[in-house]
Amino acid sequence: MARIGVDVGGTNTDLILETTELDSIGRKIFSHKVPTTVEDQSLAVMRGIMELCAKAKIGFDEIKQIVHGTTVATNIxxxxxxxxxxxxxxxxxxxxxxxxxxxxxxxxxxxxxxxxxxxxxxxxxxxxxxxxxxxxxxxxxxxxxxxxxxxxxxxxxxxxxxxxxxxxxxxxxxxxxxxxxxxxxxxxxxxxxxxxxxxxxxxxxxxxxxxxxxxxxxxxxxxxxSYLTHLSTQLRDNGIHADLRIMQSNGGVATVESCCDRPVNILMSGPAGGVMGGHYFAGLDGERNIITVDIGGTSADISTLVDGQIKIMNPRDSYVSGHPVLVPMIDLITIGAGGGSVAFIDAAGGFQVGPRSAGSNPGPACYNRGGVEPTVTDANIVLGRLDPDQMLGGDLQVDPQLSYKAIEEKIAKPLGMDVHQAALGILKIVNNNMALAIRSNSVAKGIDPRDFVLMPFGGAGPVHGPALADEVNAKSVLIPPAPGITAAAGLLTTDLQYEALRSLLCNLNDISELNMARIEQALQGLETDIRKQLENDGVSAADMQLTRIAECRYDGQGFELRSRIPAGAVDRAAIAEVMAQFHREHQKDYGYCFDDATVEVVSLRVIGHSQSQKLAWSALPEAQDSDTGDAFLYERTTIFDDGQSLSTPRYDRNKLQAGQYIEGPAMLMQHDSTSLVPPGWVAKVSAHGNLIISRS
The missing domain is CATH 3.40.50 (Rossmann fold)
Structure with missing residues (x-):
């Protein structure tokens, strides 16, 4: 049997297929990319699934499950x-x-x-x-x-x-x-x-x-x-009878039926997959403090994970397109910065990059699809940080002369600089935009990036990693084994999850027996609702895991923080633990707490989930020596941030083994992305294939 993760981005649709030991071809992992069809995302999804199955040489009847991250609701x-x-x-x-x-x-x-x-x-x-x-x-x-x-x-x-x-x-x-x-x-x-x-x-x-x-x-x-129903129908019409699951904003997956009833729960479906993927790959090598930066063709999604925990956004901050949305969402920031972000000179003569993107059609100028505006991808091509004959392993044909022409005509000549200076300016601006967003999701919340590993992924992420780490003073850069499909891989690491919520306002410090009984009764009702949803999805009672949450605040505060309710009866010991947990959460989020202040519970939440099979990413064989000659490909000139133009070796990342290291300047090539190692940096391959880049 096989499982497929499908993540739809603004430029490309990324897919990953994992087979099991019982499969006709043995246990393997395959990946694939197709251009996103903006007019109807299901067209690219179906094309990608069919091409991926052909690539893996398996029949449609062997697909057991498809997990889908979509931006349909977000785009609307x-x-x-x-x-x-x-x-x-x-x-x-x-x-x-x-x-x-x-x-x-x-x-x-x-x-x-x-x-x-x-x-x-x-x-x-x-x-x-x-x-x-x-x-x-x-x-x-x-x-x-x-x-x-x-x-x-x-x-x-x-x-x-x-x-x-x-x-x-x-x-x-x-x-x-x-x-x-x-x-x-x-x-x-x-x-x-x-x-x-x-x-x-x-x-x-x-x-x-x-x-x-x-x-x-x-x-x-x-x-x-309509989209989700149409996709389900297309799958069935093509002989694919797999269970279709949809990624939710909270990092769990749900059925199509549930998401059709409450599509507000999948507004951040796409970005959530990237955070889950980053969390999974970092965890393989024991990294717990990470800042994920998912840079695709259109946007950059940024999230900070402290001590290995995925943080849910505070309800007061949950806005989508300017409207408050009180549903659980992973704490992340999305900005218009990606490979397709357009560089331009504004009406006041200022040099700007993004948030507008060239998308997949027409795409960057080098794609030769009619685009004439310079993009971040064009800048990387001009500076030799992307090799035009190696884009998507050579599957994507690009014309570097079109990149040069677009930057020259739209940026360099109007600003009186040479093309290479203009290209460096494009990267400096887009990196600064992303660094500001990273600080707002870390420093502004009391988190010191110097204690964190920056984890860039997405097709455009690894080439920007060291520059971003320098900008925010992160301790190192960690690039997952398959950067271009990390979000799709994250879809295969999630659990089936539902949440139920109910308001119940009362004081916890001197709570009465009546109010404890009300809390107990409300929790039982929420648990019954969650169990029914999981039962409808075929989950046995033994596989159901329920978490009870009290959303609390100090008397007079405007919004709440989550505090777990211990299992068992709601008695005074349980209430005391809820209050103690709330004080700890307040200290962690705001840097202070009031141990003697009145605590109110405002609402109760029950989260039910059933653990699913997790993606099994194999460890790399341990290198017998440090010789990386087998991975060497060729050398080409690359221009770095300080303006140096250096002959830079290219290596095939797939041929590197655990424990080996590459000193910069170097570029590590793979089908779905390119990793840049600047002069003075060194890249080391971890046990599970993560690339750790730090100053030497």
């Missing part, structure tokens, strides 16, 4: 081309989505954009107020729902061509019956519409964030669910 939110959404909400709260939190993106600017107003997920005319009222704190119904009013509102939205409808009532997290009843009525009137309730998507207090998250779910819902 960024490009503002989602569904026409309608909303039913409690009378008097129609404009919550417009008002927001009155946060100013730029405090002292008179001209700034407020995304939730300039690009609303639900236009005001499609937000219809309904007479209903649930009262806090226990959810008593004051004003019953008027079914006829809901039916008329649904008819109005249907007449306006609305494709998706959200139901968001005040205090539905205390009593959800009104939302569920309204949903049933809307579905009866609009059977083709995508309909969801806030209590089903994110069952917590804070009406603005709850409504915004639900609106985003509906905004990306129709197209995302």
């Amino acid at each position: 939110s960024i490009e503002h081309n989602g569904a026409n959404v309608g909303m039913l909400t409690t009378k008097g709260f129609r404009d919550i989505l417009h008002i927001g939190r009155h946060k100013r993106p730029f405090n002292f600017s008179l001209h700034f954009d407020v995304p939730w107003q300039s690009a609303p997920l639900v236009r005001r005319r499609n937000r219809i107020a309904i007479n209903e009222r649930v009262l806090p704190p226990h959810g008593e119904i004051q004003t019953p729902l008027d079914d006829e009013e809901v039916r008329n509102a649904a008819l109005t939205l249907k007449a306006r061509g609305v494709e998706a409808v959200i139901i968001g009532f005040m205090y539905s997290f205390l009593e959800r019956s009104h939302e569920l009843r309204a949903k049933a009525i809307v579905q009866a009137v609009m059977p083709q519409a995508f309909v969801c309730c806030s209590s089903e998507v994110v069952d917590v207090m804070r009406e603005y964030e709850r409504f915004s998250t639900t609106a985003m779910n509906a905004y990306v819902g129709p197209r995302t669910s």
Whole structure:
């Protein structure tokens, strides 16, 4: 049998296939890349799967599982081309989505954009107020729902061509019956519409964030669910009956059905795979403090892992395309910096790189597909850091003269510099942009990069690694064995995972027996929901692993931190452990805590997962000596950051063995990427094939 990981990027779609001992060809790993088809990602996915199976010489019937990381939902939110959404909400709260939190993106600017107003997920005319009222704190119904009013509102939205409808009532997290009843009525009137309730998507207090998250779910819902359903159908039509799993923003995978219901959970599906892959490969050699930098053709995704732990973003920071989204996401930053990032001179005469990308079509100028603008890839070609006849092992034909011409005409001549200076400038700018993002995800959060290993991957990552490490003072660079497919490989290291959430507000310091019973009851309800989801996916009770979380804050704080709830009964000892854990988390995140302050629990979360088979990456044979002559390919001139032009040897990375080292200047070549070792640096091959580059 075989498993396939498919990661869709802005430029390329990366694939990895792992076979097992029971397979027709024995245990092996194969990788492949195809250009991403932006108009329909499934075209590249299907092409890649078919070509990869042909490469591995296995039949479609031998594929057991496909794990897919997709940017469909992300792209919809960024490009503002989602569904026409309608909303039913409690009378008097129609404009919550417009008002927001009155946060100013730029405090002292008179001209700034407020995304939730300039690009609303639900236009005001499609937000219809309904007479209903649930009262806090226990959810008593004051004003019953008027079914006829809901039916008329649904008819109005249907007449306006609305494709998706959200139901968001005040205090539905205390009593959800009104939302569920309204949903049933809307579905009866609009059977083709995508309909969801806030209590089903994110069952917590804070009406603005709850409504915004639900609106985003509906905004990306129709197209995302259509894509996932279409891909499932294409697989079956081509005789591939593998289980299809989708990467979620939290680092776990879920079924297609679950992601069709809650596509908001896969908004960061693509970048999450890279973090999981970085975590896996670093862990093979015992590296626990790493900064992952996934540099593809369009963007760079950056995440910091402390002590081997993948951090989930604080809810207050969870924004997608300017809209708050209260779903668990891996803590990462994405910026427009990649191999396809376009260099240009702006209206003020400034030298800029990105965030606009040439993508896969037309791509960098050297691709000879009609692109005439210089990109980061073109700069690396001109400086000899990428060999034009070795791109994708020679499979990608490029023209270095087109790179030279684009940089000369668009950058060098207008700025009065030579082409090599302009190319170095392009790399200096894009590296500085990435370094700023790395610092914001590390230094700005109290993390010292000097204690961390920088881990660049993606097709464009390894050639930028040492320069980025210098910029942020990382202690060394670690490049995984297959940099170009690390995100795809990460998909085969994930577990099936679901989360359930419910608001429950109470003081923990002097908690009453009644409130402990409420917490116990709520946790049991959440556990039942999670067990049902896992059971529906064929997971046995013995294979289910549940984690209970209390999301806590100090009295008066605005947002929460996670604290684990011990297994067993919720008694005073368990509550004391929750509070102690919260203090420790606060100390870790903010550098201080208040041991004697009042702690509140705001919501409860249960995370259920079932461990899956992990990618088995074999260790390299130990080198018998330090002679790397067998790996030597040829020498070519390469220009480095200090302007030196040096004859630089090229080595075949696949022929290097564990324990061998290469002194810079050198370039290590492989099919999916090129690793740069500058003068004064040395690269050593680890036991599992990771490349560790540090100053000699």
